[in-house]
Amino acid sequence: MKPFYIIAALLTGFLGYSQIDSYKFDFGSGRAPKGYLNVTPQTIYSEQTGYGFEPGTMVEAVTHEDKNVTSDFITGKQPFYFSVRLPEGNYDVKIILGDIRGTSATTVRAESRRLMLENVKTTWGNITEQTFTVHLRDSLIREKGKVADQVRLKKNENRNFHWDNVLTLEFNDSLPKICAIEITPNKKATTIFLAGDSTVCDQPGEPYASWGQMFPVFLVPGKVALANYAESGETLKAFENEKRLAKIWSMAKPGDYLFIEFTHNDQKDGPNHLDANTTFKDKVKEWIAEAKKRGMVPVLVTSTHRRKFDAEGHIENTLLDYPEALRQTAKETGVALIDLNAFSKTFYEALGVEDSKKSLVHYPANTYPNQPKALEDNTHFNPYGAYQLAGYVMENIRAQKLPLAKFIKKEVPVFNPAKPTPPATFYWPQSGAKNSRKPDGN
Structure with a gap:
């Protein structure tokens, strides 16, 4: 968790959540279908947008066609991280993986290396949809919607990904290819x-x-x-x-x-x-x-x-x-x-x-x-x-x-x-x- 997120979490707690809690992202340089937000290699996380790759991420986009979310993808030779600001709670995350003109192999971890998908492989030309449910929290303790107290975190915890209002996904493995992500609350x-x-x-x-x-x-x-x-x-x-x-x-x-x-x-x-x-x-x-x-x-x-x-x-x-x-x-x-x-x-x-x-x-x-x-x-x-x-x-x-x-x-x-x-x-x-x-x- 970045130090700035502590301030953001405090403000969110006192002022009430205003950020969106459902998202659809189309990964790649092609045109995003209706209802999806386009994510390119240049989409870097900021507080203004509330989503994007973590700074320093090195990825590339591959576009085969410009028809739908499976026509392009983003990949990387090193693990890469994508973050989305969300209210705390449980979320279903659907990830569309694969390559209509190739193969893929993807492992997905959430927050601080929490294993969600393990070595998911697709054969040549195939696409797969994988879903997991993830828990997200911040350090504020709320009673009836109002901030009543706060968890006393250690200094090193402020550098981790798991005590903020940002869901961070790590994409890893020998050939990760991410076509799209859909995030919805699960109450x-x-x-x-x-x-x-x-x-x-x-x-x-x-x-x-x-x-x-x-x-x-x-x-x-x-x-x-x-x-x-x-x-x-x-x-x-x-x-x-x-x-x-x-x-x-x-x-x-x-x-x-x-x-x-x-x-x-x-x-x-x-x-x-x-x-x-x-x-x-x-x-x-x-x-x-x-x-x-x-x-x-x-x-x-x-x-x-x-x-x-x-x-x-x-x-x-x-x-x-x-x-x-x-x-x-x-x-x-x-x-x-x-x-x-x-x-x-x-x-x-x-x-x-x-x-x-x-x-x-x-x-x-x-x-x-x-x-x-x-x-x-x-x-x-x-x-x-x-x-x-x-x-x-x-x-x-x-x-x-x-x-x-x-x-x-x-x-x-x-x-x-x-x-x-x-x-x-x-x-x-x-x-x-x-x-x-x-x-x-x-």
Whole structure:
């Protein structure tokens, strides 16, 4: 998020939304059909227009004919970003991809690298329409349409794309070809809100990633939106004190879900420390009760293990009693539990001591910009590890036959942590955003 957007968001909150919340864009240099806005390589985002490519984007237009939105497209050799100013909420985004005289391959991510479409390929001369549902928010907390408070964001969050009134789409892959985009509000979709820490949040730059930002690609478009409110370094107390939970309450409606996953930072000494078997459980129960009061469905998620093997090749528990405390809390309150702690143990041990590094941020020095030292992080995942963990969350929902299972795409394959997808076969075209600085927390 650009610093200017904070001011824009504040003004929008006080003055009321005046921007359009539905758009149709025709990408290319040909004439835009009626009802569409023309987007050319020279269409750069500005506050005046409210849409366009992010500054510095390098793309080119290809025009075959001048008949309709599929007659031309925009492509790029590097990841490129297109932004649209919108009021906060859920939106269905339809993207028309392909080339009437060629092939294409496109991956689409939203906001800060939230995976929405994965390696969509079109054969020669074919066009495809792909839809996903995305959640957009700002940092203002509104009550009855008026600004009542604001989330206390960290300085680094102001540079990210996911706390402003601008939907940013990243187009990536070996041959992305974008013919058109249509954006419409979706006020009926169920929203899954994620509350958690650095192992859950939308990590803004390569090589870091978290399971929460991979999960949207598994979800049925139009029916459900993933709202990832997790942030690096958070504890239960800090998340609440910084008004992040209040923001969720202000956005949620009956029937929405609240996933709660904390531990890594709660266990540390300091003002935000909570004891696993007393104050931690009590605080989680408070959240559960409030969610139920609001007609939401709370779900507890145990935190992923840190990668620490014993002499016999088994994962050691460095999270003390916190995962077990969540298991007990789930039983005591009757809410669903996704035991990602157990899944991650099986996953690491299946990969083994050395190959398990390939699921985390372990890279030699100078692999990424401004990275003079090797990265050896045994807590935070790379895209491969994050994708596998998201798959295990999804698989646990299906295995328990939770109501959420109806929101998972039928074509999604089985994810078995005892037999993980080999790291070498995982495909991930890297984003343009790079950030080798370790996220807050550990």
